[in-house]
Amino acid sequence: MSAREKVAANVANYVDERTGAASWMKKNLQKVFPDHWSFMLGEIALYSFLILLLSGTFLTFWFDPSMRHVVYEGSYQPLKDVEMSAAYASTLHISFDVRGGLLMRQIHHWAALIFMAAIVVHLLRVFFTGAFRKPREFNWILGIALLTLGIVEGFLGYSLPDDLLSGTGIRIAHAIIQSIPVVGTYLSFFAFGGAFPGEVFIPRIYIVHVLLLPGIFLALITVHLMLVWYQKHTQYPGPGRTEKNVVGYPLMPVYMAKAGGFFFIVFGITALLGAVASINPIWLYGPYTPGQISAGSQPDWYMGWLDGLVRMAPPIETYLFGYTVSWNILIPGLIIPGIIFTGMALYPFIESWMTGDKKEHHLLDRPRNVPNRTALGVMSLTFMLVALINGGNDIIATHFDLTINQIMWFSRIGIIVLPPLAFVITKRICLSLQRADRELVLHGKETGRLVMLPHGEFIEVHEELSAEKKYTLTQHQQPAAIALVKEDARGVLNPKGIRAKLQARFSAANAENIAKPTPDELKQLEGGHH
Amino acid sequence: MSSELEPLADPGLPEHIHRKADTDPIAAKRAERQVAVLFSLSAFGTVLFLFSFFFVDEDQFIFVPIMGSTNAHQLGIGIGMAMSLLFIGFGAVHWAKTLMPDQEVIAYRHEMRSEDSDRQDFVKAAKAGAETAGLGRRPLIKRSLAAAAGLAGLPAIILLRDLGPLPGNSLNETNWKTGTRLVTDPGDRPIKASDLEVGGVAQVMPALAAGKKRTLEDIAKDAVLLIRLRPAEFQLDAERLSWTHEGIIAFSKICSHMGCAVALYEQTTKHLLCPCHQSTFDVTRAAKVIFGPAARPLPQLAITVDSEGYLVAKQPFTEAVGPSFWERKS
Numbered sequence: 001m002s003a004r005e006k007v008a009a010n011v012a013n014y015v016d017e018r019t020g021a022a023s024w025m026k027k028n029l030q031k032v033f034p035d036h037w038s039f040m041l042g043e044i045a046l047y048s049f050l051i052l053l054l055s056g057t058f059l060t061f062w063f064d065p066s067m068r069h070v071v072y073e074g075s076y077q078p079l080k081d082v083e084m085s086a087a088y089a090s091t092l093h094i095s096f097d098v099r100g101g102l103l104m105r106q107i108h109h110w111a112a113l114i115f116m117a118a119i120v121v122h123l124l125r126v127f128f129t130g131a132f133r134k135p136r137e138f139n140w141i142l143g144i145a146l147l148t149l150g151i152v153e154g155f156l157g158y159s160l161p162d163d164l165l166s167g168t169g170i171r172i173a174h175a176i177i178q179s180i181p182v183v184g185t186y187l188s189f190f191a192f193g194g195a196f197p198g199e200v201f202i203p204r205i206y207i208v209h210v211l212l213l214p215g216i217f218l219a220l221i222t223v224h225l226m227l228v229w230y231q232k233h234t235q236y237p238g239p240g241r242t243e244k245n246v247v248g249y250p251l252m253p254v255y256m257a258k259a260g261g262f263f264f265i266v267f268g269i270t271a272l273l274g275a276v277a278s279i280n281p282i283w284l285y286g287p288y289t290p291g292q293i294s295a296g297s298q299p300d301w302y303m304g305w306l307d308g309l310v311r312m313a314p315p316i317e318t319y320l321f322g323y324t325v326s327w328n329i330l331i332p333g334l335i336i337p338g339i340i341f342t343g344m345a346l347y348p349f350i351e352s353w354m355t356g357d358k359k360e361h362h363l364l365d366r367p368r369n370v371p372n373r374t375a376l377g378v379m380s381l382t383f384m385l386v387a388l389i390n391g392g393n394d395i396i397a398t399h400f401d402l403t404i405n406q407i408m409w410f411s412r413i414g415i416i417v418l419p420p421l422a423f424v425i426t427k428r429i430c431l432s433l434q435r436a437d438r439e440l441v442l443h444g445k446e447t448g449r450l451v452m453l454p455h456g457e458f459i460e461v462h463e464e465l466s467a468e469k470k471y472t473l474t475q476h477q478q479p480a481a482i483a484l485v486k487e488d489a490r491g492v493l494n495p496k497g498i499r500a501k502l503q504a505r506f507s508a509a510n511a512e513n514i515a516k517p518t519p520d521e522l523k524q525l526e527g528g529h530h
Numbered sequence: 531m532s533s534e535l536e537p538l539a540d541p542g543l544p545e546h547i548h549r550k551a552d553t554d555p556i557a558a559k560r561a562e563r564q565v566a567v568l569f570s571l572s573a574f575g576t577v578l579f580l581f582s583f584f585f586v587d588e589d590q591f592i593f594v595p596i597m598g599s600t601n602a603h604q605l606g607i608g609i610g611m612a613m614s615l616l617f618i619g620f621g622a623v624h625w626a627k628t629l630m631p632d633q634e635v636i637a638y639r640h641e642m643r644s645e646d647s648d649r650q651d652f653v654k655a656a657k658a659g660a661e662t663a664g665l666g667r668r669p670l671i672k673r674s675l676a677a678a679a680g681l682a683g684l685p686a687i688i689l690l691r692d693l694g695p696l697p698g699n700s701l702n703e704t705n706w707k708t709g710t711r712l713v714t715d716p717g718d719r720p721i722k723a724s725d726l727e728v729g730g731v732a733q734v735m736p737a738l739a740a741g742k743k744r745t746l747e748d749i750a751k752d753a754v755l756l757i758r759l760r761p762a763e764f765q766l767d768a769e770r771l772s773w774t775h776e777g778i779i780a781f782s783k784i785c786s787h788m789g790c791a792v793a794l795y796e797q798t799t800k801h802l803l804c805p806c807h808q809s810t811f812d813v814t815r816a817a818k819v820i821f822g823p824a825a826r827p828l829p830q831l832a833i834t835v836d837s838e839g840y841l842v843a844k845q846p847f848t849e850a851v852g853p854s855f856w857e858r859k860s
């Protein structure tokens with residue numbers, strides 16, 4: 001034993017005698033992780049969160065979350081002697097008078113955008129591959145919670161500097177709170193400590209932004225990862241991969257090196273963006289005052305869809321029995337987002353009910369093999385995309401020489417018409433991809449080589465697929481529709497009535513697939529010639 | 531629920547193909563050198579960071595293609611930091627890919643659910659626990675505990691009571707009173723009708739009592755836009771017309787939709803536009819909404835002139851300004 005080994009052994013012995021960690025570590029250092037680029041999306045979200053913790057902590061050393069009025073005396077000349085809040089002045093100070101301060105601000109903001117983008121794309125991967133199915137429903141719900149809180153956290157974050165742009169965002173948040181029936185006015189007075197804007201809102205959201213929500217994030221992310229660990233990662237189907245195993249690389253050393261290295265790559269790219277790409281130049285907007293506004297005001301992208309929904313809402317407000325209800329704010333600002341997020345959270349249970357599938361799944365779906373789910377996903381995305389486009393309607397109008405009126409009507413009609421259209425088209429595409437898979441398995445790949453048969457006929461040579469490839473294309477299960485039981489053998493009506501009928505309808509739609517080739521079909525073809 | 535079609539046979543994991551560095555010591559040595567070079571580039575990045583931080587002047591600007599004139603200090607520390615991080619990452623990943631074992635291994639899963647015997651034992655233990663505590667047999671304890679626990683949550687909510695005052699009537703009030711002078715913002719100078727040309731726009735505030743300072747809460751309710759048209763251009767009823775003065779009409783600047791400042795005035799169309807969600811108001815028709823999500827016109831302020839000829843409010847706003855709320859009288 002070398003001297004170094006002896007030291008290591010002593011330390012290990014010391015720790016193990018007190019914790020018994022060795023037996024746990026032994027098992028887990030060899031934990032197997034399947035490898036696929038799409039499994040890195042969640043990692044990006046995790047690493048951006050760590051970057052947010054680090055860069056955010058740096059910012060707290062100088063940021064002064066106060067709405068107290070000060071007169072700016074820093075080195076940015078255009079705002080010299082201007083009256084502003086301490087929050088805005090300290091953000092200017094970070095940007096111009098703290099070395100590396102601007103870099104850190106920009107890293108923090110870029111990391112926030114990457115964090116949200118990674119969460120969304122990760123969620124789409126989980127959705128389209130069916131990774132949310134039993135036993136992973138809890139983790140899906142945790143993911144939706146993280147997404148929702150991420151949107152809130154990001155909004156609170158860019159509201160902190162108290163510039164003209166972000167103050168306008170707070171003004172809108174205030175109006176949404178105030179629009180809540182019965183309690184809205186009271187809630188807004190409690191949240192803002194009185195009338196808008198007051199002097200307490202920024203200090204309050206500050207503590208939520210730097211302590212409360214990050215704490216909740218840490219807790220939720222920990223549980224999220226523990227569940228991934230404990231349930232073991234899903235894997236894409238392929239030869240040798242079954243519902244009963246995990247094929248991949250051991251944690252130590254390969255996965256550790258790759259994941260650890262990847263953290264530095266994500267951090268490095270964020271730093272590079274912070275170094276070369278200006279973001280949220282608050283000094284250009286000026287301090288917030290309710291009497292002014294900067295034209296073309298845009299929220300961060302993860303809020304854009306909400307803004308788009310608000311912009312396209314029809315101008316409906318009711319005044320009944322002496323009370324006012326602003327449907328033009330409530331519907332796009334609270335009701336639709338509420339439906340969207342609740343629907344997303346419940347989706348695993350809805351799908352399992354529609355398909356009657358109660359089994360555990362560890363092999364991922366290829367999206368084409370589950371046309372209904374895939375179409376539903378594309379349909380929802382289309383809805384969000386139209387909303388997002390409308391959120392930038394003023395920018396689009398100036399760039400593409402359209403009127404805002406044209407874009408507004410495109411969005412109002414599009415948000416109703418395009419999603420169902422997207423559903424139908426996606427489902428068709430999935431089915432034709434299934435057909436193509438079937439052709440491939442049965443008749444092989446087209447090679448483009450022509451040969452002349454003895455009797456003069458030309459045929460194209462098809463190259464047979466490898467056994468591995470054939471297996472990958474046919475390993476999935478094709479669900480059968482649930483038969484509708486109207487009444488049982490003794491003539492008793494099904495007590496579930498309409499629910500059973502609905503379920504039968506859904507499961508029938510779900511079972512619409514192109515039959516995959518069976519071994520018998522293959523054998524017959526091999527017997528013949530082609 | 532799946533059809534019972536027999537799947538094609540699983541050919542099993544494909545055979546592992548060795549990389550060059552696995553068998554060729556020269557290739558392995560080359561990979562090792564590449565990793566070391568990547569790690570050294572990271573160290574170079576750190577040096578660049580240190581140099582820029584301490585020795586590049588904070589006001590030093592340089593020309594960079596595409597980016598244009600750029601602060602050299604900022605760029606140097608940013609690029610330095612990015613390099614020092616990125617190349618550690620590149621090095622580690624390259625190391626893992628070329629030199630660490632790339633043979634996939636198989637681990638086995640077990641079903642998530644516990645063994646039946648464990649489940650039964652659990653139920654037994656839980657029941658036995660509840661039994662000894664007597665929860666089932668002593669409903670009085672169970673119910674009083676539930677009530678107490680529920681009530682104990684109340685202080686937590688009550689404690690939040692002082693987060694803010696009750697709204698009272700404050701949302702219906704502004705600083706515009708009968709006879710309040712209109713003053714310029716910024717500047718706080720009283721104005722006369724002749725100060726505003728036809729086609730002109732001005733932002734005004736209510737004159738403050740001496741010694742009082744205007745707060746942001748004041749601005750959020752009091753901001754008013756003056757617009758001067760030719761009187762013939764108005765299409766107003768008699769009452770609203772009497773609220774104007776020599777073609778000058780006054781509206782709350784706070785959007786009736788969600789409270790943004792309605793800041794854009796198009797002279798040719800005589801439309802006021804709110805940049806937040808593009809609600810558009812027709813000035814000639816008492817700020818009627820002609821486009822966008824706002825459901826109400828901007829409240830109009832009745833104006834006239836006082837004995838000295840300065841513009842004043844004829845009366846307070848007759849409705850609440852700003853976004854709607856539950857108790858608002860429409």
Ligand code: HEM
Nearest residue numbers: 052053056057059060063109112154157158160210214280
């Ligand atoms: C998921 C986590 C987080 C997100 C999405 C997020 C997002 C943001 C955003 C978008 C800004 C505006 C930056 C700007 O352009 O000025 C911001 C500001 C800020 N954040 Fe965070 N943040 C997160 C976590 C944290 C944490 C953990 C801390 C501190 C421990 C922190 C401290 C701050 C501070 C002090 C500011 C204001 C300073 C400034 O704007 O320059 N943040 N945050």
Ligand code: FES
Nearest residue numbers: 785787788804809
């Ligand atoms: S706040 Fe003016 S249009 Fe929404």
